[in-house]
Amino acid sequence: MVAIISILIFISCCLLVLAVLIQNPKGGGLASGFQAGSQVMGVRRTADFLEKATWTLAVAILVLSVVSTTLSKSQGTGTETESSATKDKATDMEPTNNAVPAPGVTPPPTAQPAPGGN
Numbered sequence: 001m002v003a004i005i006s007i008l009i010f011i012s013c014c015l016l017v018l019a020v021l022i023q024n025p026k027g028g029g030l031a032s033g034f035q036a037g038s039q040v041m042g043v044r045r046t047a048d049f050l051e052k053a054t055w056t057l058a059v060a061i062l063v064l065s066v067v068s069t070t071l072s073k074s075q076g077t078g079t080e081t082e083s084s085a086t087k088d089k090a091t092d093m094e095p096t097n098n099a100v101p102a103p104g105v106t107p108p109p110t111a112q113p114a115p116g117g118n
Contacts, residue, residue, distance in 0.1 A: 002075070005068045009061055016057040023050050 002068055002071050005064055005071065009064045009068065012057050012061045012064065016054065016061065019050055019053045019057060023047075023054070
């Protein structure tokens with residue numbers, strides 16, 4: 001399922017790039033090619049369509065990305081927990097009480113069991 005959504009994200013990205021490249025930064029773009037007023041799709045309608053397509057594709061990419069992230073976490077393909085090898089290395093690196101104190105520093109007293117027992 002995540003693979004299908006990833007493909008949809010890729011297609012949406014390609015279409016968004018095309019929609020942005022078709023537009024002219026000054027407002028002309030594809031619409032500037034329509035000079036006659038009797039066209040079925042006039043200049044203003046083409047610019048409106050490209051703007052709506054751009055926003056729609058941007059929102060689609062956002063939604064598909066969130067859905068993909070949610071699905072990947074629920075399937076367990078997201079961040080994995082520490083493996084046992086990593087935990088073993090962490091316990092090997094823990095400090096022990098066998099450390100020698102610096103010269104002139106007295107170590108803190110160790111806890112003694114209370115007299116009288118349990």
